[in-house]
Amino acid sequence: MTVSAATVLSLCAPAASADTVGGVIAWGKQDYGITVPPPNVLSGVSAVSAGSTTVLVLQSGAVFAWGANNWGANVIPADAKSGVGQISSGWGHELALKNGKVIAWGNNWYGQTTLPASVSSGVIAISTSNLHSLALKQGGQVVSWGTRTDVPAAAQSGVTAISAGGDHNLVLKNGGVLAWGNNAYGQATVPAGLSSGVTAISAGFNHSLALKDGRVYAWGRDNYHQTDVPDAALSGVAGIDAGSNHNLAFKTNGDIIAWGSDFVTESEPVTCGPVFAVSAGDNDSFVLKENVNAPC
Template identity: 65%
Template structure:
């Protein structure tokens, strides 16, 4: 298994960078134009989400999309050019959250870009990864549309976080992970360790991640050792991201850890920390740094 932690190096200009705002660095696959990243995401970016064919970034409340455009997914609708608070990239479609309303555009094979009425108000989080979407509403109820529409009764209230995988879904409730959908590789079979004390979740294509007491938990498909957590991700972790076949974690000290598939060198660290955000796509990796131009 390839697992590497990129070290923290003090960066000039870090103190002057706005908290949670910086630039994108990407590496790995160049398919569909996801890499190299466009100049427009070199600064002012507060969030990043990598799909399989394209990448979303959030800048001053407006969505930027680059990569494949066979389904019009890089053509950002006017409603998503301001006031957006969250983004999520799927398989050739995009989600955004604005004033409690889910926005969707791009590929619509399974109706995933047709926002249901229930997701047009009161939404506090959105998630996608492949061909289905999740929305979390005030009060903790989960909605699902697209290739999957099923939601278990346990996810009808009290949920605080959601994650959509390739064909399975995760929710966080009272510190425990709920999982449903395709379970071919055990990705929806929650291990005992993830039934309490969990603070974050992320769903890959056929595997799942959870964060507990600064340590990453992983289960599901392990053909690229994506469900084998390296020692570097066993402590001090504050954020996690599951890609299709590889994962990212970032730590309180600014370092990041990447492991799993390395078919396009997506698990080879391209730069040093500190980072404040990460996103893993299909054989591509993206991180957010306060100043992406600063030398290591």
């Protein structure tokens, strides 16, 4: 096993806009063919979400999945084949958001797909992890189900973003990070300076990320240097995603940054930018690029 320093692949070009579609490029573990994107996801994809064994993408409002089909994770419900706005892939269980309603399927060992009645309408964001899930309602109320159902009073209103970690959660409220849950490695102890101005959050298995003024902040478990933020991620970052033990980020010019564990090259990108979305899974990595065949 090796631990990589940050890997940065650069191409000086503008980052794609939020409504841009492109193709999936993947690297890392080969289990279940997860890092071999099917031909139909090499274009027309607007979002990608890597779970432990299954990957979801969104194409013109329809969800598509590949990887392991344990518990029927790859069998997309009829409701999720059109009109979907968001996706989130977990540990053999999957979520989609359609017209304010959460759709769930796959593994239900811990109640991950047994949805609370409150998420049947008025939901504006979803996030899932290994054994639990979060939803954000209009008005900023967080709902949690699965192995972790607790939501602190501070997260009952005014929340604007959510991220479910291994056994902890991050949310944004008034630009500040709130965290709760397992804190064995300090992953729920928010560093000073992140009480305002934060624009993005992402919870990994035992570590956490935040984005403020284009700079990545990381805290929690550091056994694979996943919280050692590289110089390239200290400015100009546009998006972040925390995986199990590694992280991905992309810069405003579309550069890819990867750091943390590198068991099976998950921190060694196989392409250069510009990319417009990243998703870090369990020892695998995924990016969206407007033209997957564009030379570096």
